[in-house]
Amino acid sequence: MLIVKFLQIVLLLIFSSKSTVADKKTQPSKTTYIIQMDPSTMPSSFNDQLQWYASSLRSISDSAEMLYAYKHAIQGFSTRLTNEEAELLAKQPGVLSAIPETVYKLHTTRTPQFLGLEKGSTNYLPATEKESDVIIGVIDTGVWPELQSFNDAGLGPVPSRWKGECETEKDFNASSCNRKLVGARYFLKGREAAAGTINGTEESRSPRDTLGHGTHTSSTAGGSIVANASLFGYAFGKARGMATKARLAIYKACWEYGCFTTDVLAAIEKAIEDGVNIISISLGADHPTDYYEDVIAIGSFKAAAHGIFVSAAAGNGGPYPKSLSNMAPWITNVGAGAIDRDFPVYVRLGNGKNYTGASLYSGEPLPGYPLPLVYAGNVSSPPSALCDEHTLIPSKVKGKIVICEQGFINSVDTGFQVNKTGGLGMILINTKEDGEEIFAKAYLAPAASLGYKAGDELKKYALSDRNPRATLTFGGTKVHVQPSPVVAAFSSRGPNPLTPGILKPDLIAPGKNILAGWTHAAGPSELDYDTRRVSFNIISGTSMSCPHVSGLGAMLKGAHPDWSPATIRSALMTTAYTTDKNGAALLDFATGKPATPFDFGAGHVDPAAALDPGLVYDATTNDYLNFLCALDYTSSQIKQATGQDFTCDSRKKYRVEDLNYPSFAVNMKTASGSGKPMSVQHTRILTNVGEPGTYKVSVSSPSSSVKIEVEPTTLCFSKMYEKKSFTVTFNTWASMPSGTTTFGHLEWSDGKHKVVSPIALGWT
Structure with missing residues (x-):
């Protein structure tokens, strides 16, 4: 769904700025720009910078309006201009740059035990009272405040230095915030200027999270302890964030169509002004941009100058080299690893061969006896292995397990299409390009995901055997899986495409199949027709690894209040480990071979060691x-x-x-x-x-x-x-x-x- 929405927003950015009036000559298209100003050049005739900004804007346009005025993240403002107006404004005295609006992508329990944060873990780390003085600012899709992950039991008064607000709307009132969730704001001017007004029916015009991503990341970073958490019984246990006593401040700057740079910059601006200690950014650009044109880099420099530790996702462009985002050296760049927990489903074929896949299906199991097995390319019209809507032939699918190949649509939807056409189950196999990495998905119908090698053998069996059959048996949750950790195949890799002399990513943290809080406005599959509602969901991405490091940064800041952002990053990096739990070199899931610093940076984060780095x-x-x-x-x-x-x-x-x-x-x-x-x-x-x-x-x-x-x-x-x-x-x-x-x-x-x-x- 996110890919589809991203394509939609590209079209919206192209067309939305055009007037509804048919005569384009009288209504030239406009683009949103972030205008950087040099305050040292402000004429003495102006009383303040805002007045100067307005005058500069009026000098080139009578109709242009400011969307945001910035004073902390940058000195300047954002506005909608034609190309000609932008060129004129860029020539005005005191204007440093005019940066066009871009759209960032979101880089979309067991980890506390895995990282040694729970009792019974080696090097158990209890939360300290000083941790409650630390405020984590999360820039994302908002929050679902009613979850137990955001309860404030046991927390004292909000730190007196906090200057933030709980912005209220009809679905988000003052009581939505508390001593855990100390503030919540939303930013939509850039999004609405480029893509049209949000009507409030599909997305909330408030800090409320209707997508789930922001709730997941914020509860990972600093969520409270919740007993008996799970997704449909999977990953059952105690869920908690990394820094359970830290406070959370929510800055909703990402929407269904993406994260617009004007809104993201406004969120960084307010986070600095409000007094956060940590900023967590699980989003980024697809392509590297010079630091002076990269809005996250620009805003993060100001944050770091204010003593704020900034953690950002490395991106999901792996295993391809030079696929990183957020590479500025003042940002801690976080890649993703897989932990020692799986959600297996066992595939047994009629020829006696067995394969292990992954699934979070929780409904009625399939019959225990073998079912007919067919390959989608042979039971669809026109022939397609992707099991697209309306391509499968019901008479050839009914009562069978269907082999589908990984495509660009939501894999849960693929399984739904098979089931809707009469199929009893689905086995989704990776293509050669997808490799061996598989993700556990909350399927609506019986389904399993298989890697490329197993999937290729499965396909050959279905195409060669006269009576191919298979069974699916769902194995629940399995822990202590080895080897672990491993570098996730999707995690973006170095070398640094912008500055080869700085090694990035900095380190990796848990980012695959992570259980954390979820919105009640969307099902765990994120599909519109998924009516299931859960308080926890299991998803993957460097979006998930980033808040782990944000929360651990908060833990270190609580233990060492005088540590600078660079000191915190150094402590996390120089104590990271590069071997798995058995002492062997960390593996790269994409190749099955030992990973390198281009894959994991300094290694996998080790919280206990980072507290005392020497x-x-x-x-x-x-x-x-x-x-x-x-x-x-x-x-x-x-x-x-x-x-x-x-x-x-x-x-x-x-x-x-x-x-x-x-x-x-x-x-x-x-x-x-x-x-x-x-x-x-x-x-x-x-x-x-x-x-x-x-x-x-x-x-x-x-x-x-x-x-x-x-x-x-x-x-x-x-x-x-x-x-x-x-x-x-x-x-x-x-x-x-x-x-x-x-x-x-x-x-x-x-x-x-x-x-x-x-x-x-x-x-x-």
Whole structure:
């Protein structure tokens, strides 16, 4: 459904700005723009910036109106303009940029135990009272406030510094907020300007979540403990967010047609103004954009400058390389892993072969005896393996199990079409492109999902056997599945397509088949005709992994209130692990082979270790400004990206390699044959956040052809927050083909702490 809606909004963006008047010549099309202004150039004749913005806008259009005025996320406003008007406005004094509206996509229990947050878990971590001072701002599709995930039992008064509001409408009143859900706002001006007025019947013009995504992410980040939670009995147990005592502030900026940048920026603006400590963003663009044109990067820089930790989804573009979004180094970029829980369905064929798929079907089971099995391509007209609506032939499907191939429509709908045509069950098989990764779905009729290899064998059997038959047996919930964790195939991958010298993603967290809260306005399948209503749903995506890290960031902020956003990210990264529960290297589900830092960054998040990392790689606003100088950004571009007046010093050599980041992305040039080694040097500064101690370095070299030298090899810390610098020099005589990559790590240890940084080395 989300794909269909996204295609609809593309059409809406093309056509909605055109007047209903037939004469297009008198009503040229308009586009929404975010206008960045330079307040230092405001003429003294204006009393305030808002007055100046209005005057600048009136100078090029009598009819254009401001949608939002911004002062925290950026200095400026958003408005609807023709191309000609936008060009004129961009030439006005004080205008830094005019960024066209884009639409972001949403990057769409067991994890507390898996992460060690529950009693009985190794390294059990109880919530602290300080955690209740932390406020998590979630920018998403809103919230369903009546769920027990948002009850405020046991919480004290709302922190006095909180400045936010609970915006009320007819379906969202003041009592919808409480000491857990401390604020809720909604932003729709950009969405309505581009795609038309929301009538309130399908979507709520309020903070209420009618889609489910925002309720899922917010309850994952900071939901209260709920006993006996499940989806139709699946994943039964105690559900809870990562930071159960933290407060939640909801910023609804995403709608059925997507997340419009003007609304997203307005949400970041209010989150900063309201006083949140954490911002969770489970959405992003499809294609990389320079930092000075990336609205999330721009708003997040201002948030980080205010001491706010920003966690964002890496995207669902995997397993393809360079598929990341939200890559700015001041954003913690989160990929997805699969945990040790499955929802198996067992497929037994008439030839005795058995396969295991996945399903969340909870209705009446199929008969225990084998049923006739058919391939959709042979029982449809016109022939189609996708089981599209109206293609299946009832007389050839009735009473049978139908094999359908994965397509672009909701797989629950595929099963429904089979059932509606008379089929008793469905087996949905992956194509070669889909690979082996399968998702548990809350099917309305008996159905199973199978990976490509098993599905291919199943199809061959159905097409070759004279009397093909099959049975489906639903296995409920299975835990302690190994290997775990593994990198989810859908999780977006590096290398960083925008800045290869910064390794992204930063780390991974649970993101596949995650149980969390759900709206009562939609069924678990998100299909319009799905009338089932649940308080919890199981879905997958980096949208699910991002709020895990947002909640863990809140936990760290509660334990260490003075930690900066960069310190929190460093603690999470340098303590992450890169082996599964059995000690073997983390696997990539897409290939079945060991994953690399391009897949998992620093590794899988480890909350217990992150609370006491020993040393951290901190970074300040000035560090990021120097980083932008290293990218050869102009003063104007730096101001667009950061809002800061900063001029790069022409006498200084700025290097991406000098950004104090907790990982190393090393770019070597192919040797020239001069006999001299190629050499790249990185500098870093470590800050002690633990007891005094002496740390010694060790290096796992990415390649025998690369020599790594660290100077000094020992760092002695005598007090808290003491800083020590070191350099890492990478030397090679090897002439490697361009595109060759290899991986290793660098570790500082005092015998108790291990401060580990991944190394990704490539030749260009």
